[in-house]
Amino acid sequence: MNDLHARHRAVLPEWLALYYDRPIEITHGEGRHVWDADGNRYLDFFGGILTTMTAHALPEVTKAVAEQAGRIIHSSTLYLNRPMVELAERIASLSGIPDARVFFTTSGTEANDTALLLATAHRGSNQILAMRNSYHGRSFSTVSVTGNSAWSPTSLSPLQTLYVHGGVRTRGPYAHLSDADFTAACVADLEDLLGHTRAPAALIAEPVQGVGGFTAPPDGLYAAFREVLQRHGILWISDEVQTGWGRTGDHFWGWQAHDRNGPPDLLTFAKGIGNGMSVGGVVARAEVMNSLDANSISTFGGSPLTMAAANANLAHLLEHDLQGNARRVGGLLIERLRAIGAQVAAVREVRGRGLMIGVELVRPGTDEADPGAAARVLEHAREHGLLIGKGGGHSTSVLRIAPPLSLTVAEAEEGAAVLEGALRSL
Ligand code: PMP
Numbered sequence: 001m002n003d004l005h006a007r008h009r010a011v012l013p014e015w016l017a018l019y020y021d022r023p024i025e026i027t028h029g030e031g032r033h034v035w036d037a038d039g040n041r042y043l044d045f046f047g048g049i050l051t052t053m054t055a056h057a058l059p060e061v062t063k064a065v066a067e068q069a070g071r072i073i074h075s076s077t078l079y080l081n082r083p084m085v086e087l088a089e090r091i092a093s094l095s096g097i098p099d100a101r102v103f104f105t106t107s108g109t110e111a112n113d114t115a116l117l118l119a120t121a122h123r124g125s126n127q128i129l130a131m132r133n134s135y136h137g138r139s140f141s142t143v144s145v146t147g148n149s150a151w152s153p154t155s156l157s158p159l160q161t162l163y164v165h166g167g168v169r170t171r172g173p174y175a176h177l178s179d180a181d182f183t184a185a186c187v188a189d190l191e192d193l194l195g196h197t198r199a200p201a202a203l204i205a206e207p208v209q210g211v212g213g214f215t216a217p218p219d220g221l222y223a224a225f226r227e228v229l230q231r232h233g234i235l236w237i238s239d240e241v242q243t244g245w246g247r248t249g250d251h252f253w254g255w256q257a258h259d260r261n262g263p264p265d266l267l268t269f270a271k272g273i274g275n276g277m278s279v280g281g282v283v284a285r286a287e288v289m290n291s292l293d294a295n296s297i298s299t300f301g302g303s304p305l306t307m308a309a310a311n312a313n314l315a316h317l318l319e320h321d322l323q324g325n326a327r328r329v330g331g332l333l334i335e336r337l338r339a340i341g342a343q344v345a346a347v348r349e350v351r352g353r354g355l356m357i358g359v360e361l362v363r364p365g366t367d368e369a370d371p372g373a374a375a376r377v378l379e380h381a382r383e384h385g386l387l388i389g390k391g392g393g394h395s396t397s398v399l400r401i402a403p404p405l406s407l408t409v410a411e412a413e414e415g416a417a418v419l420e421g422a423l424r425s426l
Contacts (some may be wrong), residue, residue: 249354
């Protein structure tokens with residue numbers, strides 16, 4: 001244990017997750033690469049989710065932040081805030097939600113917390129529908145709708161949460177069903193559940209589950225859910241914290257893969273849109289957003305500094321069609337990983353869309369999740385200059401690949417070669 005690790009252990013909570021036997025201290029970054037305190041360089045296949053949609057140290061963002069910091073770093077509310085209004089206008093028009101209003105927060109947790117507050121206030125109900133295996137944050141209300149027990153430390157809840165089938169389909173009673181039969185079974189289950197409940201306020205769901213191991217329901221499942229929800233007047237909150245901004249390649253938002261019945265009532269975002277600055281938020285129809293009958297502010301959500309970063313970052317993302325890049329380069333990477341996976345008995349499935357790719361590991365010849373193998377792949381990749389993430393529902397046995405969306409074909413090849421070595425060494 002190095003000195004900083006020992007100090008971290010001594011003063012920070014035990015439950016503050018750290019990767020690797022010897023955790024890395026990242027000191028700087030550029031593009032798709034980061035460097036550690038020992039001078040090692042890593043290709044970053046996970047920072048796209050954690051930190052940056054575009055690229056580390058994107059010059060436009062650095063410039064915008066420096067300029068804004070040189071002028072004023074103030075609270076976001078009580079006075080007019082030009083960068084916040086500009087970003088809200090952009091996001092409202094990109095959201096697809098009619099008559100959209102935007103409220104900025106400092107994290108995805110706070111964004112979902114706010115969405116739950118709005119939905120419960122709007123509907124006068126504290127019942128929430130959530131998906132099994134979901135992750136929505138670490139506050140009291142968001143752990144209450146987090147179905148993944150590894151990340152949900154308390155069963156005491158301010159909400160009454162009912163978990164719906166559909167989040168994971170690799171295991172469980174419906175695993176063997178075809179897409180159509182799986183969808184029908186999940187919809188029947190939802191209908192059955194609603195027959196026993198009062199009136200839930202909303203369903204909160206990730207279009208592709210992130211922490212849960214990059215699993216997505218079959219296309220059409222959420223659209224079918226939506227029909228049922230609309231019949232009951234139940235709101236749909238799409239948690240786009242991982243799937244937003246073009247990460248899935250084919251769509252700008254994850255909900256668009258399931259849009260037969262139009263946009264969600266509320267959408268939440270965060271993570272890499274601020275390129276490392278604390279930006280999160282909720283978009284909702286005006287009628288839902290304006291459900292609160294008292295004043296509210298977020299002192300730092302929407303601060304001019306973080307808004308300047310997000311404006312510059314979003315402009316870059318759109319101008320350079322990084323969604324298209326995610327589709328093209330992600331498509332090649334998925335293909336390459338599938339070819340590797342076909343030759344490695346421990347790989348159960350390579351799945352994903354765009355640059356949100358999961359590799360699920362099992363004990364060879366079985367269907368048993370293998371978190372030990374995932375940990376070994378992470379360590380091996382790190383030793384060979386590649387950072388990846390891990391996640392998964394029943395255990396942490398899914399490798400998670402989510403680089404910045406500017407990933408080049410050469411970098412995708414380089415990362416795939418390291419992963420091939422790591423997987424073959426299992
Ligand atoms: N929703 C989803 C889908 C997430 O993946 C996360 C973070 N992993 C959050 C919400 C919470 O975001 P934050 O960590 O910024 O609070």
